[in-house]
Amino acid sequence: MNILIMGMGYVGVTTGLLFAELGWQVTGLDTDTIKIQALSEGKLSFYEPGLDLLLKKHIESGNINFISSPEKGIRENAIIFICVGTPSDKDGSADLQAVRGVAQSIGSFMNEYKIITVKSTVPIDTNRKLVQWVQESQSYPHPFDVVSNPEFLREGSALYDSFHPDRIVIGSTSEHASTVIQSLYDQIKAPLFVTTPRTAEMIKYASNAFLATKISYVNELSRLCETLGVNISDVTTGMGMDQRIGPQFLKAGIGYGGSCFPKDSMALLYTAKENQIDLSILDKVVAVNNSQTTHFLNLWEQQLCGFRDKTIGILGISFKPNTDDLREAPALAIIQQLIDKQANIRVHDPIAKLPEHLRSASVQQFDAIEITLQQCDAVILCSEWKDYREANWQQLRTVMNKQVIFDGRNMLDGKEMTKLGYSYFGIGNR
Numbered sequence: 001m002n003i004l005i006m007g008m009g010y011v012g013v014t015t016g017l018l019f020a021e022l023g024w025q026v027t028g029l030d031t032d033t034i035k036i037q038a039l040s041e042g043k044l045s046f047y048e049p050g051l052d053l054l055l056k057k058h059i060e061s062g063n064i065n066f067i068s069s070p071e072k073g074i075r076e077n078a079i080i081f082i083c084v085g086t087p088s089d090k091d092g093s094a095d096l097q098a099v100r101g102v103a104q105s106i107g108s109f110m111n112e113y114k115i116i117t118v119k120s121t122v123p124i125d126t127n128r129k130l131v132q133w134v135q136e137s138q139s140y141p142h143p144f145d146v147v148s149n150p151e152f153l154r155e156g157s158a159l160y161d162s163f164h165p166d167r168i169v170i171g172s173t174s175e176h177a178s179t180v181i182q183s184l185y186d187q188i189k190a191p192l193f194v195t196t197p198r199t200a201e202m203i204k205y206a207s208n209a210f211l212a213t214k215i216s217y218v219n220e221l222s223r224l225c226e227t228l229g230v231n232i233s234d235v236t237t238g239m240g241m242d243q244r245i246g247p248q249f250l251k252a253g254i255g256y257g258g259s260c261f262p263k264d265s266m267a268l269l270y271t272a273k274e275n276q277i278d279l280s281i282l283d284k285v286v287a288v289n290n291s292q293t294t295h296f297l298n299l300w301e302q303q304l305c306g307f308r309d310k311t312i313g314i315l316g317i318s319f320k321p322n323t324d325d326l327r328e329a330p331a332l333a334i335i336q337q338l339i340d341k342q343a344n345i346r347v348h349d350p351i352a353k354l355p356e357h358l359r360s361a362s363v364q365q366f367d368a369i370e371i372t373l374q375q376c377d378a379v380i381l382c383s384e385w386k387d388y389r390e391a392n393w394q395q396l397r398t399v400m401n402k403q404v405i406f407d408g409r410n411m412l413d414g415k416e417m418t419k420l421g422y423s424y425f426g427i428g429n430r
């Protein structure tokens with residue numbers, strides 16, 4: 001079967017390569033011609049472990065090719081996956097401009113029956129609107145079906161997650177379309193949940209919001225643990241042993257970031273508001289996340305007797321390890337607050353680059369951890385890259401002005417760091 005993937009971001013590229021690996025013929029389409037040129041040459045516009053090798057493999061196998069002409073892509077492929085972005089609009093709602101744009105292209109260039117599958121995260125009823133957008137753009141009423149097939153991969157482990165999903169959710173009103181899309185995943189061993197498009201759309205938001213809730217719950221508890229002198233990591237280890245709770249997404253830290261939890265929580269809250277329903281728990285989840293960096297930065301500031309004129313090393317700026325994605329990264333919020341407090345900031349990340357607007361004489365990025373930490377009065381760990389866990393902390397203490405570690409991800413062994421002579425402060429683990 002020939003598959004067209006519209007939108008060559010994290011989800012589009014990963015999905016395209018998954019289907020190429022499963023033996024399907026895939027065409028990747030994006031309006032960004034520079035991205036398409038780079039992909040055709042085997043280069044990704046973002047960092048994601050393992051994806052580059054699979055990309056090269058399938059350019060060579062001929063299972064994947066890249067184009068920027070929607071007309072050619074839509075005419076030549078019977079199955080279309082929509083993987084364009086759905087960023088937050090100013091009011092928190094999901095901005096569906098790109099989805100609407102591709103729907104209109106599909107409508108205008110459609111030449112025969114198509115199955116249009118939505119992988120982008122879209123609010124409840126978007127699949128229904130999509131039918132209308134496609135129909136309005138058609139010059140001839142070719143038949144088509146719409147399927148909702150939300151994506152659950154995580155950045156940093158996108159490839160693994162795509163090949164080993166916990167479930168595949170398919171929502172459609174057409175049994176034929178649903179069966180065809182299911183058959184694409186035949187070789188993937190995962191439970192299948194077939195439902196309506198609206199339910200599939202809701203499952204995606206409800207899942208992300210629930211994971212965000214787990215994180216904000218432990219982050220809020222970490223504040224109490226900090227005050228009580230109880231270690232939150234031990235508490236969550238004990239909690240996670242209960243199979244009904246489970247150990248995942250209970251790691252306290254400086255808050256969740258990324259392109260999805262923040263935007264999807266806001267979008268779900270917007271949908272609730274539109275329907276006059278108060279999602280008070282989710283409201284609090286967002287509020288706790290928004291204040292977590294400030295809460296801990298204030299505590300750490302007291303330890304240093306102020307950040308003004310202090311030199312602070314920041315390790316890890318991406319929103320999580322193994323990605324260069326800076327969208328809603330808590331590290332950027334921390335850097336901005338440190339700038340406001342007139343600290344000197346020295347930044348390191350194994351892959352991600354500090355955005356231009358944050359660079360200045362007092363905010364510099366370095367390639368080596370050791371150089372970054374030179375003359376620092378404290379270091380703040382913001383994302384748990386293994387480079388930092390494996391760093392030679394005994395040696396690093398010699399380059400620092402003061403041996404103070406603020407571990408925003410509870411990633412280092414506090415006792416070990418104390419033994420090495422550091423003053424160690426984590427999140428809720430005094």
Ligand SMILES: NC(=O)C1=CN([C@@H]2O[C@H](COP(=O)(O)OP(=O)(O)OC[C@H]3O[C@@H](n4cnc5c(N)ncnc54)[C@H](O)[C@@H]3O)[C@@H](O)[C@H]2O)C=CC1
Binds near residue numbers: 035101155259260
């Ligand atoms: N990033 C992630 O880990 C996950 C993202 N999602 C959802 O998947 C969707 C896509 O997310 P990302 O891949 O992160 O987005 P992205 O922002 O990385 O990529 C979107 C791509 O769509 C392209 N595009 C925009 N308009 C287009 C058009 N008219 N025709 C063709 N291409 C067009 C853009 O140029 C861009 O390359 C979003 O709805 C997101 O919420 C779902 C699960 C995981």
Ligand SMILES: O=C(O)[C@H]1O[C@H](OP(=O)(O)OP(=O)(O)OC[C@H]2O[C@@H](n3ccc(=O)[nH]c3=O)[C@H](O)[C@@H]2O)[C@H](O)[C@@H](O)[C@@H]1O
Binds near residue numbers: 253256
């Ligand atoms: O819809 C999406 O885009 C995706 O959003 C998340 O994936 P992602 O944002 O890539 O990464 P996560 O591993 O979920 O981490 C998100 C944030 O939560 C933080 N986090 C995660 C886990 C935890 O225990 N504690 C914690 O603070 C991470 O540091 C990171 O900032 C979901 O995990 C995916 O299932 C979903 O498909």
